[in-house]
Amino acid sequence: MWDFVVDRREQLLINAWNHAYLVILAVLFATVIAVVLAVVVTRLPKVEPVANAVSAAGLTIPSFALIGLLLPVTGLGDVTALVAVTFYAVLPILRNAIVGLQGVEPGLVESARGMGMSEPMTLLRIKLPLAWPVILSGIRVSLQMSMGVAAIAAYVLGPGLGAWIFQGLTQVGGKNAVNYALSATIGIVLLALILDLALLLVGRLTTSKGVRV
Amino acid sequence: MTTMESTDKQQHTVSGAEITLDGVSKIYRGQQAPAVDNISLTVPAGEIVMFVGPSGCGKTTTLKMINRLIEPTSGTISIGGENIRAKKVDELRRTIGYVIQGGSLFPHMSVAKNISIVPKLLGWNTSRVKDRVDELLDLVGLDAAKYRDRYPRELSGGQQQRVGVARGLAADPPVILMDEPFGAVDPITRQRLQDELLSIQRELHKTIVCVTHDIDEAIKLGDRVLILQEGAHVAQYDTPEVVLSSPANDFAQDFVGAGSSLKRLSLARIADLELKTPTTAKVGDSTAQVRSRAEANGDGSVIVLDDRNRPLGWPWLRQLTGEKIVQPSGDLINLDSRATLNDALDTMLVSGHGGAVVTGDRDAYLGVIDFKTVTDFIEEMQREAETETKAAPAAGSDEHPASRISIAPTDEELDGGREG
Numbered sequence: 001m002w003d004f005v006v007d008r009r010e011q012l013l014i015n016a017w018n019h020a021y022l023v024i025l026a027v028l029f030a031t032v033i034a035v036v037l038a039v040v041v042t043r044l045p046k047v048e049p050v051a052n053a054v055s056a057a058g059l060t061i062p063s064f065a066l067i068g069l070l071l072p073v074t075g076l077g078d079v080t081a082l083v084a085v086t087f088y089a090v091l092p093i094l095r096n097a098i099v100g101l102q103g104v105e106p107g108l109v110e111s112a113r114g115m116g117m118s119e120p121m122t123l124l125r126i127k128l129p130l131a132w133p134v135i136l137s138g139i140r141v142s143l144q145m146s147m148g149v150a151a152i153a154a155y156v157l158g159p160g161l162g163a164w165i166f167q168g169l170t171q172v173g174g175k176n177a178v179n180y181a182l183s184a185t186i187g188i189v190l191l192a193l194i195l196d197l198a199l200l201l202v203g204r205l206t207t208s209k210g211v212r213v
Numbered sequence: 214m215t216t217m218e219s220t221d222k223q224q225h226t227v228s229g230a231e232i233t234l235d236g237v238s239k240i241y242r243g244q245q246a247p248a249v250d251n252i253s254l255t256v257p258a259g260e261i262v263m264f265v266g267p268s269g270c271g272k273t274t275t276l277k278m279i280n281r282l283i284e285p286t287s288g289t290i291s292i293g294g295e296n297i298r299a300k301k302v303d304e305l306r307r308t309i310g311y312v313i314q315g316g317s318l319f320p321h322m323s324v325a326k327n328i329s330i331v332p333k334l335l336g337w338n339t340s341r342v343k344d345r346v347d348e349l350l351d352l353v354g355l356d357a358a359k360y361r362d363r364y365p366r367e368l369s370g371g372q373q374q375r376v377g378v379a380r381g382l383a384a385d386p387p388v389i390l391m392d393e394p395f396g397a398v399d400p401i402t403r404q405r406l407q408d409e410l411l412s413i414q415r416e417l418h419k420t421i422v423c424v425t426h427d428i429d430e431a432i433k434l435g436d437r438v439l440i441l442q443e444g445a446h447v448a449q450y451d452t453p454e455v456v457l458s459s460p461a462n463d464f465a466q467d468f469v470g471a472g473s474s475l476k477r478l479s480l481a482r483i484a485d486l487e488l489k490t491p492t493t494a495k496v497g498d499s500t501a502q503v504r505s506r507a508e509a510n511g512d513g514s515v516i517v518l519d520d521r522n523r524p525l526g527w528p529w530l531r532q533l534t535g536e537k538i539v540q541p542s543g544d545l546i547n548l549d550s551r552a553t554l555n556d557a558l559d560t561m562l563v564s565g566h567g568g569a570v571v572t573g574d575r576d577a578y579l580g581v582i583d584f585k586t587v588t589d590f591i592e593e594m595q596r597e598a599e600t601e602t603k604a605a606p607a608a609g610s611d612e613h614p615a616s617r618i619s620i621a622p623t624d625e626e627l628d629g630g631r632e633g
Contacts, residue, residue, distance in 0.1 A: 108319060111317040114311035208320075208321035209364055
């Protein structure tokens with residue numbers, strides 16, 4: 001297997017890079033979408049149970065099924081992969097962002113407003129920074145999950161390491177079948193660990209010392 | 214000490230603004246009875262007015278209508294003659310200090326950032342903001358160099374509350390609103406914070422509106438006390454002396470409560486009494502000299518002061534070891550000169566010296582009040598009351614406030630007085 005990897009290291013690196021790129025992009029989009037949704041949801045108490053139900057139910061949709069549903073809309077390729085990964089990535093972040101924003105002590109918000117901070121300012125400077133550690137742990141969960149979902153996305157010719165897994169599966173019994181599947185899988189696991197570490201570092205840099213656990 | 218100078222200048226130029234409420238009502242949506250029913254009130258400039266009443270009486274609602282956190286259903290409120298609806302709401306709030314229970318500091322911001330929020334909103338430049346933060350920390354008795362970069366969770370409850378007060382004062386607002394500011398701290402810290410507030414007010418002369426449910430706190434801090442009953446109906450609005458000696462109705466009477474004679478101890482301030490001046494020493498003085506000075510004065514202990522005349526400790530002579538006087542260990546509980554005799558008795562009970570150290574502006578040492586001075590004063594009050602009673606027997610029922618003062622109040626009475 002070592003020879004297999006060394007022989008194809010360039011392709012492997014390109015695939016790994018594409019995989020990481022897809023996941024990072026999807027998680028970034030998902031973070032923005034989830035935080036915006038959470039802000040809206042926490043302002044409308046009636047919508048909140050709906051949002052929680054959707055984010056719980058959403059995770060039960062098999063990724064294969066979703067990708068299949070997306071095919072007629074977005075066709076084969078990168079866009080479908082990105083949309084599918086983003087969809088799953090939103091769910092854990094959304095749930096955490098709602099919990100995080102609701103966890104901000106009302107007295108602090110009232111204090112901020114009472115001191116003359118406008119509502120958007122209160123959101124940006126008080127609520128979001130205080131909810132950030134909780135949101136961030138949602139992002140970490142989301143990132144790990146997206147790694148796997150992105151592999152499935154190779155089914156619709158999305159980018160990344162998933163392609164080798166499917167190649168291995170279609171060639172079962174063939175000479176390199178196990179090598180393809182295994183090297184891609186290990187690659188995904190390694191990538192997940194590296195990105196999680198990077199996210200830990202980002203968290204450390206973006207979380208105030210005053211609220212760090 | 215540029216920061217000290219600038220405060221001294223402000224002392225005379227800045228004072229509070231008058232607040233008037235005219236026929237103000239608040240009916241919450243979905244409720245029949247108004248939370249606040251047609252209240253009219255004037256809070257004079259530069260005074261502390263305490264809103265006191267049972268929970269649900271509308272005192273907090275009334276307070277929050279002043280900075281428009283709650284909008285009145287009807288009526289007008291003005292500050293310094295200007296209707297509060299004339300300005301944009303955020304601009305209005307930046308000119309009103311707001312201090313709530315526990316300080317409510319933002320945990321993700323350092324002490325300096327917390328304090329500088331409003332000055333920054335008002336567009337002050339960085340160096341001015343920085344100077345102001347240091348000045349305020351000094352004002353509330355915290356060492357700026359030590360505390361400015363700390364986070365709230367690294368502070369004790371009392372320190373957090375001090376920073377909360379500093380934050381309320383940050384942009385030098387004419388009006389400060391306080392909502393149960395000292396509710397979340399232990400009794401000794403609370404007494405100290407109250408003393409400090411009085412000391413700060415002596416310097417700044419702001420208009421302070423403060424909500425409390427503690428009648429003792431109201432009597433101690435207030436230039437005037439507003440007793441509210443349900444629906445924010447004014448039961449009585451008067452000076453603490455009048456509130457204690459002649460409650461306006463049954464409600465006020467009940468609220469002021471039994472033991473109001475003991476509460477009158479809260480009216481007499483330490484400043485009214487003569488202070489003793491025992492031997493003092495500065496950190497770094499020669500121990501031998503200090504010892505001989507104390508012995509010449511007949512004192513068994515000395516009060517150690519720091520370079521800015523603030524008391525640090527009160528060691529016995531036998532505790533003075535080493536060549537030079539060092540900073541004593543342990544916490545010294547001192548009293549502000551505006552503290553009440555009630556506080557003085559409390560503090561003396563925990564002090565081993567049968568007395569308490571009294572401080573003035575910015576914790577500067579003034580002298581010592583001892584147990585005998587206080588009991589003599591009480592005896593005097595009692596004698597005066599007796600002569601008054603004899604002169605006017607009609608007024609001398611057993612309800613006469615001064616006639617019930619006992620020379621040595623029992624613990625039970627002290628407790629009752631504290632809880633009100």
